[in-house]
Amino acid sequence: xxxxxxxxxxxxxxxxxxxxxxxxxxxxxxxxxxxxxxxxxxxxxxxxxxxxxxxxxxxxxxxxxxxxxxxxxxxxxxxxxxxxxxxxxxxxxxxxxxxxxxxxxxxxxxxxxxxxxxxxxxxxxxxxxxxxxxxxxxxxxxxxxxxxxxxxxxxxxxxxxxxxxxxxxxxxxxxxxxxxxxxxxxxxxxxxxxxxxxxxxxxxxxxxxxxxxxxxxxxxxxxxxxxxxxxxxxxxxxxxxxxxxxxxxxxxxx
Amino acid sequence: xxxxxxxxxxxxxxxxxxxxxxxxxxxxxxxxxxxxxxxxxxxxxxxxxxxxxxxxxxxxxxxxxxxxxxxxxxxxxxxxxxxxxxxxxxxxxxxxxxxxxxxxxxxxxxxxxxxxxxxxxxxxxxxxxxxxxxxxxxxxxxxxxxxxxxxxxxxxxxxxxxxxxxxxxxxxxxxxxxxxxxxxxxxxxxxxxxxxxxxxxxxxxxxxxxxxxxxxxxxxxxxxxxxxxxxxxxxxxxxxxxxxxxxxxxxxxxxxxxxxxxxxxxxxxxxxxxxxxxxxxxxxxxxxxxxxxxxxxxxx
Numbered sequence: 001x002x003x004x005x006x007x008x009x010x011x012x013x014x015x016x017x018x019x020x021x022x023x024x025x026x027x028x029x030x031x032x033x034x035x036x037x038x039x040x041x042x043x044x045x046x047x048x049x050x051x052x053x054x055x056x057x058x059x060x061x062x063x064x065x066x067x068x069x070x071x072x073x074x075x076x077x078x079x080x081x082x083x084x085x086x087x088x089x090x091x092x093x094x095x096x097x098x099x100x101x102x103x104x105x106x107x108x109x110x111x112x113x114x115x116x117x118x119x120x121x122x123x124x125x126x127x128x129x130x131x132x133x134x135x136x137x138x139x140x141x142x143x144x145x146x147x148x149x150x151x152x153x154x155x156x157x158x159x160x161x162x163x164x165x166x167x168x169x170x171x172x173x174x175x176x177x178x179x180x181x182x183x184x185x186x187x188x189x190x191x192x193x194x195x196x197x198x199x200x201x202x203x204x205x206x207x208x209x210x211x212x213x214x215x216x217x218x219x220x221x222x223x224x225x226x227x228x229x230x231x232x233x234x235x236x237x238x239x240x241x242x243x244x245x246x247x248x249x250x251x252x253x254x
Numbered sequence: 255x256x257x258x259x260x261x262x263x264x265x266x267x268x269x270x271x272x273x274x275x276x277x278x279x280x281x282x283x284x285x286x287x288x289x290x291x292x293x294x295x296x297x298x299x300x301x302x303x304x305x306x307x308x309x310x311x312x313x314x315x316x317x318x319x320x321x322x323x324x325x326x327x328x329x330x331x332x333x334x335x336x337x338x339x340x341x342x343x344x345x346x347x348x349x350x351x352x353x354x355x356x357x358x359x360x361x362x363x364x365x366x367x368x369x370x371x372x373x374x375x376x377x378x379x380x381x382x383x384x385x386x387x388x389x390x391x392x393x394x395x396x397x398x399x400x401x402x403x404x405x406x407x408x409x410x411x412x413x414x415x416x417x418x419x420x421x422x423x424x425x426x427x428x429x430x431x432x433x434x435x436x437x438x439x440x441x442x443x444x445x446x447x448x449x450x451x452x453x454x455x456x457x458x459x460x461x462x463x464x465x466x467x468x469x470x471x472x473x474x475x476x477x478x479x480x481x482x483x484x485x486x487x488x489x490x491x492x493x494x495x496x497x498x499x500x501x502x503x504x505x506x507x508x509x510x511x512x513x514x515x516x517x518x519x520x521x522x523x524x525x526x527x528x529x530x531x532x533x534x535x536x537x538x539x540x541x542x543x544x545x546x547x548x549x550x551x552x553x554x
Binding site for chain 1 (some may be wrong): 434435436463466467468469470471472493494495
């Protein structure tokens with residue numbers, strides 16, 4: 001079977017005739033999409049891809065079949081953000097002093113939408129993420145994904161990674177007490193995804209204002225800086241509700 | 255009087271009197287009115303219950319809806335029934351008196367059922383579990399199929415049907431295994447005394463980190479429970495979503511076993527060291543019993 005290899009998202013949908021397959025590397029994900037008679041197959045595994053290795057040689061291989069009888073079917077691969085909030089744990093906690101403002105850059109892994117003839121058939125993340133619980137206690141909260149982050153404060157030090165989206169979080173502490181960020185709940189489903197000219201993905205900017213009492217926080221989602229030079233790739237998957245805007249501090253940080 | 259009844263014309267006359275009584279216009283009119291009242295009552299009760307279920311569809315569970323529908327229907331219909339009986343000319347005071355006596359008799363006879371009925375109302379109002387939850391009552395664990403007036407029905411994991419009277423539910427401890435979104439699994443085991451505890455802790459945390467079903471937060475917990483005769487007892491607690499609890503319970507135990515085998519950490523088994531020597535055990539002075547082969551046993 002003739003195979004093509006892709007290492008970045010194609011700009012447009014691709015035609016894949018019968019007997020051909022497409023191999024796509026995306027972070028830890030190795031995905032092979034093949035077109036057979038009366039069916040399409042996906043085979044994927046999660047591992048650090050080794051050059052020249054067969055897919056599934058390292059890591060468990062998962063194969064799925066889709067009965068689609070459309071000889072001229074086109075496939076499209078599109079990036080998007082996660083379907084749940086992501087709790088990022090800085091490698092070292094950051095303390096924000098009273099009456100100060102800073103911007104923290106957090107990277108969150110991207111997801112991939114695989115469509116055949118505009119029908120969504122598979123959603124895959126670029127890495128396997130752990131689940132975590134984020135909330136006041138074990139009774140109230142939400143199920144999130146968990147990652148770690150360097151939480152850089154200097155945009156020039158950001159490492160370009162085509163499998164992650166950078167979220168700038170502008171935090172303004174208007175209270176009288178310092179705030180230590182040990183975990184940050186990034187409400188990813190409410191953010192839009194953009195792409196810079198060099199291929200780096202970025203999201204809407206999250207602006208958090210910590211009120212005087214340092215218990216309540218006001219959230220605002222703004223377009224990214226230099227939005228004019230960015231290409232919008234995907235809208236937010238969830239609409240922003242009024243109740244979302246005001247949250248207590250323990251629902252954002254911990 | 256007897257002679258009148260014995261006369262050949264007495265029976266037809268009595269029949270004629272009865273028939274004329276039955277066909278009395280006033281009585282017939284009352285009967286028709288009562289019938290119309292009952293019919294109207296039935297339709298009105300049906301209409302009201304339908305409207306009620308439509309309004310409560312989003313607020314209440316299906317079970318509560320059925321309960322309210324039935325109760326409301328019979329309440330409304332019984333009002334129309336009383337009105338119909340009154341129309342027919344029945345003295346309701348007599349009925350009430352008779353009903354009082356009957357209810358006392360029924361009450362004595364159905365104490366348990368009444369207790370279950372009232373307990374059922376309390377169970378419903380408390381809402382400590384709902385249809386679909388997994389609960390444990392005594393030695394029975396299962397999925398709640400229905401919460402009825404007299405009992406709660408469960409389906410156990412091995413597909414058995416269990417009926418638990420509501421009175422038992424009210425009186426005993428009920429554990430709802432699916433009330434909260436996340437759940438902790440506690441694994442108790444022992445490690446050998448010679449094991450490096452820090453190494454064991456590192457290995458266990460690594461196992462938790464690599465298991466995708468294990469939540470990163472709340473953090474896994476490792477507690478030393480005590481020093482047993484053959485082992486150091488450890489509790490390893492990890493969290494998962496309630497849907498993944500069984501899968502985590504299976505996988506984490508396998509992962510711990512494999513990781514311990516790989517790292518050379520021993521799961522101890524009970525064993526006794528026996529010291530014997532010329533004196534009672536005094537530590538270094540004792541020597542083990544010498545065992546020497548002296549010969550084959552003589553054949554019989």
